[in-house]
Amino acid sequence: MQIKSLDIPDVKLCIPTLIEDPRGYFFEAYNEKTFHEQGIKDYFVQDNQSESTKGILRGLHFQTQPMSQSKLVRAIEGEIFDVAVDLRPDSPTYKQWVGEYLSATNHHYLYVPVGFAHGFFVTSEKAVVLYKCNQFYSKDCDRSIAYNDSEINVEWPLNGIEPVLSQKDISAKPLSEYMSTESLTW
Template identity: 45%
Template sequence: MNVIKTTIDDLVIVEPTLFNDSRGYFFESYNEKKLYALGIQTKFVQDNQSKSCYGVIRGLHYQIYPHAQSKLVRVLSGKILDVCVDLRENSPSYGQHEAIILSSENQRQLFIPKGFAHGFSVLSDEAVVLYKADEWYHPESERGIAFDDPSLKIAWQVDPDKRLVSDKDKILPTLEEAELNFQNH
């Protein structure tokens, strides 16, 4: 297992060690001890899984404190563009985003600490996404930011005419209007 830093502090790509042979492959998708040694010292309590077709954009979602969530995201099948926006108000990268391709081919995972909005677009015919969370889902703490907020300038890599966005996500506020309570810890 290897950790690759992104341009935003604390947001990291986790790359597994793959063992390939004529039968296929094997890898550890999660090993708490190894992740702890790599600096990801998070105790996960819930797994969530979604299946989406091409063009779906989910997000940008987060939960505010005290129910903020760290996540470890991976793709079981297909390919997504995973997007994270730094919402930590005193962070040097506040308001900036990182976009990472996650796929069943590259087997990469993305560790997203508390204080980030998260979303993804589906770039393959369909994608199955699994993520671990370190806090329980808490509907009263759920918040979001508009996926198409012009201040974020996110290139979702999906033709605007083929985007599929939930009604709930279509009415999310801009970053400037969003309710935040994160600091750079």
């Protein structure tokens, strides 16, 4: 497993080592020891899986303290554009974002640490996304930032598609509203 820092160094792109032969391929999907040796020391307690069709945008989601989450995200079918947004006010990369294409073909994962919002846009006809979380879901701590927040300005690869959003994401607030009403600490 090769783990690379991205433009926001705390967000990691994880590239598994594939063993291929005429029968297909094999790779070690998760090995706690390997991840810990490479600096990802989370203990994951919950796995989530979603299925979405082309044009669906989920996010930007995060959980506040005491239930803040890190995530290890991968697409096991199809392709997504996966995004992490730095919400840590004291960080030099505050309000910046990184995005990577994750697919069943490239087998890449994105590690999204605590203190980041996460979202993805489905670019294939269908995508199945599997992600590990280091904290359980909490309705009371769950938050959603508008995917098109002008302060963050994520460059989603919409290519003329109007994204399909959940009611939660339609009602999402810009980050500035959270900053004026909540103390986001990690």
